[in-house]
Amino acid sequence: MTMSNNDMVALFPDIVACMTIESLEIKKMCFLYLVNYARAKPEVALKALPVLLSDMDDQNPLVRALALRTISYIHVREFVQGTVTPLRKLLKDNDPYVRKTAAFCVAKLYDHDQGLVENSDLIGLLNQMLRDPNPTVVSSALASLMDIWERSENIKLTIDYASASKIVQIMPDCSEWGQTYILEALMNYVPQETSEASILAERISPRLSHTNSSVVLTCIRVILYLMNYIDDQKVITSLCNKLSPPLVTLLSKGPEIQYLALRNAILILQRRPEILRNDIRVFFCKYNDPIYVKVTKLELIFMLATETNIKEVLTELREYATEIDPDFVRKSVRAIGKLAIKIEPAARQCINVLLDLVATKVTYIVQEATVVFRNIFRKYPNQYESVIGTLCEHLDSLDEPEAKAAMIWVIGQYADRIENSDELLEDFLFTFADEPVEVQLALLTATVKLFVQRPSKGQALVPKVLKWATEETDNPDLRDRGFMYWRLLSSDLQTQDANTARLIVMGDKPPITAESEKLEAATLEEMCLTVGTLATIYLKPVNQVFRSARPRKLQESPALQKSQLPTHQEEVDVRKQMAELQLATSNQTSLGGGNMLTSPDGGVGQNTHSLSAALDAADMYFSDQPGGFPNSQNQPQTAFGGDNRPAGSLMD
């Protein structure tokens, strides 16, 4: 049909005539043609309906199933309506092959016409098939029911413990796909008692040794789900131990499956860190891994790195940073920098590796390293300053805006410690008008910082830059910031107190963390219910990727271990933070509330948790404060400096 571009629809009447030929192969081809063109010419297609109907009464089960399968693909009203009666009979056919075809047929009809199915007894018949003696028929009926449930508002799918344990019992006798369908159906079972959950998890765990990765991953999904309902930590630990090896074994499959397994490992690691704790080496990249596998492994290496294995990890990452693919190299460099931020005791080691890499003089490595160093300075202010000298040697190789802006930030921040900071800035300022806004903003801020710290050196530059920023630019951000600095500096001149500008421009910045890629608790909880699906590739809430997908939620039950859920733990965290915040601010107000623009450390603005929860907590707090400055208090101080960039996630 697609072998040529000729339209074959003209042959329809002839094909219909061929349908009665007594050969299964020819019949199959005719039916295929019918499925493809029936919608184009429904009136001709109708002539084939009697053939199909009589074939559904054929002696040969293969023919019966074929006719049923074909008729249910055709989206023409007469066909759909004509299917119902024979389908009802074939659902009880004595041949299992026909029965399983009929089971899927119900889902197909539902796709064509929801009302028709809902108003008939087909769903009920499908439900009865769950007691069929043939396991393949049962799994097909389950798959069909799940398909209907996925698209339906009116039909609910609930599985109680008795049926759950029955389908688990027949699972070993199903085909690999049937096992997947059964495991997927188990996600609709809500354990009422914690013992039910552990028994079931125990019983399906042998599936983890299956060779089909969809069985394995779906089984991991179900076990992770059931764990939410298990209270015994020993059982949880033993299940966790079982999950780790199969997940790693998937890495010996084809690259696509590897990729999927790795993305899921990122997810699972956040929910149950104990699962992959000891396995960092298996995620080391092979030289010929496809790039998507490498990048994902890199992310996992970063997540699994700890103080104990940091040496090994750094040697590995250093190796990656000399590979050919620039994108991968950059990500490796960035990972090293993030490790310096994540693991404080290893910061020195990481920095040494970075300096090593900068020495290769490969431009994109130098640029990436510059960005990374900026973040390191943010994390460890006033430390490792010796690095600045090395960075300054490579100014010429910077041509990307982000790297330039980073370097300019460093110069501005450490203007008083870099001997020739004014000259360096002047070099950059030379091309001010041609730079992208990102760099222009950085230059503006850096020049003001220079002036604040070393007025004698900066006084020549500041008026020039402020003039450019306010008079010769079209960008409102740049102009506004220029004006703000201008006012700030001139008000200082009037009050003869240089401190206000200094306090604001050089104020303490909130610390940064390297954990920015962590999923929100609610997202994490939802994603863990979809292990192995497409959404896990993107690691985004299911509804963000697929708007029509049915949202999944952990169902309430007496057995649900609420205190162990990420969302619950987050709530506890936020409460704790709010308590600290309250403490910190009350200290500050007692100091006179001078630096209103410096938000307290660990403040609401930059924490990585659910914004809504944080906002609620903040509201609660501010409602207790008489008067106050709720708005300015909550504003990130860095609206001025452009400094509150997160440390850049590995995936960006």
Added chain:
Amino acid sequence: MISGILIFNQKGENLIFRSFRSDCRPRLADIFRIQVISNSQVRSPILTLGSTTFSHTRHENIYLVAVTKSNANAALVFEFLERLRSLGKAYFNKFDEESVKNNFVLVYELLDEILDFGYPQNTETESLKTYITTEGVRSERKMPEDTSKITMQATGAQSWRRADIKHRKNEAFVDVIEDVNLLLSSSGTVLRADVNGQIVMRAYLSGTPECKFGLNDRLTLGEDNIAPPTNNRLGTKATRAAAGSVALEDCQFHQCVKLGKFDAERIITFVPPDGEFELMRYRATENINLPFKVHAIVNEVNKSKVNYSIAIRANYAQKLFATNVVVRIPTPLNTARITERVSQGKAKYEPEQNNIVWKVQRFSGGAEVILNAEATLTSMTNYKAWSRPPISMSFSLLMFTSSGLLVRYLKVFEKNNYSSVKWVRYMTRAGNYEIR
């Protein structure tokens, strides 16, 4: 679930388009061609546009594509594509553009059978071949009992085996094939060593034989050895190895193996499919016997010269020998000339690959071979650092397993009680055997 299956050639021509749901429209083929085939920036096997997801794999010179809507089970989609590929191979020997074009009727027939409404159905080659054949038009109208046998098998618990198989000689061949992966740092420390093993069986057994398969006296699986304290690991490891045991990190079985029984009693029992199949796949990371020790010194003397000195020692019994030993030693891109000297085998510089290829046909146990080479480089106007890819090695070595896995017995129980002949063969190959 899967909305449609598409097959493209490398030029982006759509060879097969089979939709299983009304939401898979023909123009999706154009979208895939534009967004994936003609887009060199695509770096992922999965692409989601709106609510449509294309999952693809490449095989020979064709793209196999599955179209899905909504949040489908990605593992199932890729496993299915993989299965489609192996089915294609089983039916046409080679599954490429040529064979798809020559057999497109059969491809459609197969797709119609193995997917219903986008749900994978029976995909066992053995049972499919009983009712979807390559022999073209054959006498039809099979007897009803014949077809019901087919349908019983296609939906039954043993879809992989026909009931009435007869062999004059009952034989079973077991091949234990191990791929050793090694990553050695330039300083000679082992960064990673593991074994991916598979046990492939060729069974020619009559009737419905029940097989029982025994590995080493003691088989420990990853989770088992978590209980004992880890402080004395080295000591316990040595004693375990001596007792003829093997520690596997994890293993996976063909669907004929009764997983429940293995989980409870560590006994592998199964009714095998007829012919060749992969019984088991396993992974081992402890106690790996590395067949070759490599000591490599690569010295970038200056901008125009690189010195190589590579010594390889065989670390297995003297009566064994490895064959097809090939060592690939990467050279800088601007290499002009290589002078090399080897103690055994042949070494040749392959400029198009930027490699020195060193081949040793027969490498006896305990032997040591050495290569000394010097690469002369041309000067380049802009000096670019050499990324120094790893040195890689490939080989195959019979009657040796890196993990120490042994087949103790294979018992066949059949109601006719015939005697059967069993053969076991071991082979260790290089997976990724790399030295940085």
